[in-house]
Amino acid sequence: MPGVLTKISVPFVDLSIFTWDFFLALLNLFSRKRKVGHVTPEGHPGYRGHWPEWKAARPEDSRCSCPALNAMANHGIIARSGKNISFIEMNHQIRATYNFAASFCSFVPHFAARMLDKSYNKDNFDLHDLDKHNGIEHDNSITRRDLHFQPDQWIKHQPFIDELLDSASGKDKDGHTLLTVEDIAKFAGRRRLQAKTHNPNYTRSLFHDVFGSSNNATLLTIFGGRVDDLRTILHEERLPEGWESRIRKPHGLTIAAFNASVLAVERGTRRVEAELRKKHKEGGTKIEVDHHDELAAAK
Numbered sequence: 114m115p116g117v118l119t120k121i122s123v124p125f126v127d128l129s130i131f132t133w134d135f136f137l138a139l140l141n142l143f144s145r146k147r148k149v150g151h152v153t154p155e156g157h158p159g160y161r162g163h164w165p166e167w168k169a170a171r172p173e174d175s176r177c178s179c180p181a182l183n184a185m186a187n188h189g190i191i192a193r194s195g196k197n198i199s200f201i202e203m204n205h206q207i208r209a210t211y212n213f214a215a216s217f218c219s220f221v222p223h224f225a226a227r228m229l230d231k232s233y234n235k236d237n238f239d240l241h242d243l244d245k246h247n248g249i250e251h252d253n254s255i256t257r258r259d260l261h262f263q264p265d266q267w268i269k270h271q272p273f274i275d276e277l278l279d280s281a282s283g284k285d286k287d288g289h290t291l292l293t294v295e296d297i298a299k300f301a302g303r304r305r306l307q308a309k310t311h312n313p314n315y316t317r318s319l320f321h322d323v324f325g326s327s328n329n330a331t332l333l334t335i336f337g338g339r340v341d342d343l344r345t346i347l348h349e350e351r352l353p354e355g356w357e358s359r360i361r362k363p364h365g366l367t368i369a370a371f372n373a374s375v376l377a378v379e380r381g382t383r384r385v386e387a388e389l390r391k392k393h394k395e396g397g398t399k400i401e402v403d404h405h406d407e408l409a410a411a412k
């Protein structure tokens with residue numbers, strides 16, 4: 114999202130949000146990180162890693178293309194029905210659950226309200242409303258097939274998730290397997306090229322590329338690239354028992370800090386995409402659709 118702010122003019126976003134964000138970023142610089150095990154605030158669901166009971170969505174419930182928001186509904190942090198949620202509540206709950214900075218948590222729901230032609234202060238929405246195509250939801254996501262192949266964007270595509278997570282090449286000092294910027298770039302670059310080749314209704318814009326990178330970048334920041342956690346979060350849309358945001362700064366992940374990860378992912382993806390396109394042109398790679406796993410495509 115931050116990249117969006119810099120590259121596309123979004124009229125309602127005024128400078129105040131950046132100023133605010135800038136101050137939060139400064140405060141973070143001079144503050145101690147929260148202790149491990151104390152990131153989620155006391156009194157909020159998930160304090161000390163105890164998340165409320167996870168329940169699968171019922172057929173009548175509303176879900177969307179965002180795994181992080183679906184997970185909140187599956188745990189009852191927001192209404193389990195996924196319906197009639199206020200933008201203000203969403204702001205507060207993503208702040209406490211994921212430790213994004215207050216500036217960011219204000220910006221995204223404001224953006225969503227505007228996209229839906231609703232009032233941030235007065236109106237409510239259903240999660241499914243967020244799936245408005247080319248609003249925030251867009252083609253070539255990590256966890257969903259394109260709208261052309263999958264009209265219900267709340268339905269995830271398991272092979273994409275496995276493909277991405279199986280490609281993780283990093284390790285932390287405790288031996289956890291980590292997803293890296295390069296892993297995401299390789300996956301996303303292939304996915305972009307493949308979607309363009311096979312989806313007759315494929316649309317792409319700078320705006321959505323950058324939004325996509327923001328989503329991708331949450332995997333590395335909020336979720337710390339931890340593959341064991343991401344398997345649960347992306348496949349089941351569930352927060353693992355004991356999980357907390359990997360961002361321990363007391364004022365949360367600011368737009369300014371997030372921006373750096375977003376740009377790194379976007380740059381990497383473009384490079385991979387350009388390399389693949391070149392190879393493809395030279396006849397080196399054949400881009401085909403595999404019925405089950407379109408990703409086999411651009412390999």
Ligand code: HEM
Nearest residue numbers: 178179181211221222225249250251254255256328331335
């Ligand atoms: C009000 C806040 C939010 C809104 C309105 C929102 C909306 C969305 C939407 C519409 C998508 C689908 C985009 C696509 O087509 O690929 C999405 C994807 C995603 N979002 Fe969110 N989101 C929000 C907050 C968050 C937070 C707090 C996190 C992380 C902690 C997050 C992580 C993700 C991830 C990982 C994806 C998957 C990207 C993909 O499949 O390519 N989102 N979000």
Ligand SMILES: *[C@@H]1O[C@H](CO)[C@@H](O)[C@H](O)[C@H]1NC(C)=O
Nearest residue numbers: 196197198199235236237238
């Ligand atoms: C939705 O929530 C509002 C309060 O935010 C409430 O007044 C309204 O009755 C609810 N609507 C439904 C259909 O539950």
Ligand SMILES: *[C@@H]1O[C@H](CO)[C@@H](O)[C@H](O)[C@H]1NC(C)=O
Nearest residue numbers: 260261262263264313314315
């Ligand atoms: C493709 O796009 C056209 C024009 O927007 C639309 O009429 C058509 O239904 C779409 N087809 C599919 C399968 O998504």
Ligand SMILES: *[C@@H]1O[C@H](CO)[C@@H](O)[C@H](O)[C@H]1NC(C)=O
Nearest residue numbers: 115118119131368369372376
């Ligand atoms: C994000 O980074 C770019 C490039 O470094 C910079 O031009 C832009 O001002 C940054 N935006 C924010 C909101 O920090």
Ligand SMILES: *[C@@H]1O[C@H](CO)[C@@H](O)[C@H](O)[C@H]1NC(C)=O
Nearest residue numbers: 253254255301325326379382
């Ligand atoms: C994020 O991931 C999706 C799906 O793999 C990809 O299409 C998109 O281009 C990615 N964005 C970046 C910048 O990596």
